[in-house]
Amino acid sequence: MSVSACCLKGFEWEGTPTGRTTKLAKNDAYIVGDNPDVAIIIIHDLLGWTFPNVRLLADHYAGETNATVYIPDFFGGEVLPFEPILRGETLREKYKKVGVAGFCYGGWAAFRLGAKEHQPPLVDCVTVGHPSLLTKKDIDETAVPVQILAPEHDPVCTSELKRYTFDMVSSLGVPFDYQHYPGVEHGCLTRGDSNKAGDREAMARGKNAAVSWFTQWLHQS
Numbered sequence: 001m002s003v004s005a006c007c008l009k010g011f012e013w014e015g016t017p018t019g020r021t022t023k024l025a026k027n028d029a030y031i032v033g034d035n036p037d038v039a040i041i042i043i044h045d046l047l048g049w050t051f052p053n054v055r056l057l058a059d060h061y062a063g064e065t066n067a068t069v070y071i072p073d074f075f076g077g078e079v080l081p082f083e084p085i086l087r088g089e090t091l092r093e094k095y096k097k098v099g100v101a102g103f104c105y106g107g108w109a110a111f112r113l114g115a116k117e118h119q120p121p122l123v124d125c126v127t128v129g130h131p132s133l134l135t136k137k138d139i140d141e142t143a144v145p146v147q148i149l150a151p152e153h154d155p156v157c158t159s160e161l162k163r164y165t166f167d168m169v170s171s172l173g174v175p176f177d178y179q180h181y182p183g184v185e186h187g188c189l190t191r192g193d194s195n196k197a198g199d200r201e202a203m204a205r206g207k208n209a210a211v212s213w214f215t216q217w218l219h220q221s
Helices: 052-065 084-094 106-113 136-140 159-171 197-220
Strands: 020-024 027-032 038-043 068-072 097-103 125-129 146-153 176-185
Touching (some): 038 197, 084 097, 097 197, 146 159, 146 197, 176 197
Parallel strands (some): 038 097, 097 125, 125 146, 146 176
Antiparallel strands (some): 020 027, 027 068
């Protein structure tokens, strides 16, 4: 897997995560929240499941959407084969509603969890921020409500792929929310500089968008 430099740079936010470490499908996982019926799985980017920013984001999701949020260690402590489907099946067996958020390379895995090959669906909705590794096949097979949070400057999710995604998903008959984030770069929603106005506004907007999406499809539908 080739890695763009933008996937590995970023800023660490202030704050202390409030969750705990547990196991999910034999992998270590960060968990926060205690709703027995609604779960969200976050598929982390290349900075991993211990990166404080993604844990702080999980804390926000748990508190603001009334969900139990998991961040599994998809690297198994190292760089190991990626098995997102197993975690999706585990949560589907336990919870009535399941959402997934994927960032950077986690965006690809989130799309696969929401693909039409899974019947019944493994997740009820998907949100992705600055996704990478996406192929047109992944996009074509979208079968659940999907939200895309897309920075303007993204060498990984190109303008051509953004346009294809918008046109294709719009034609599939699934609920779709595409949000454009002007002036910011790939990685800003999980690794942006909170001292920089544009990044700070994008991070807040992205978090609020995901919270609204999860609230709509995990509680109101």
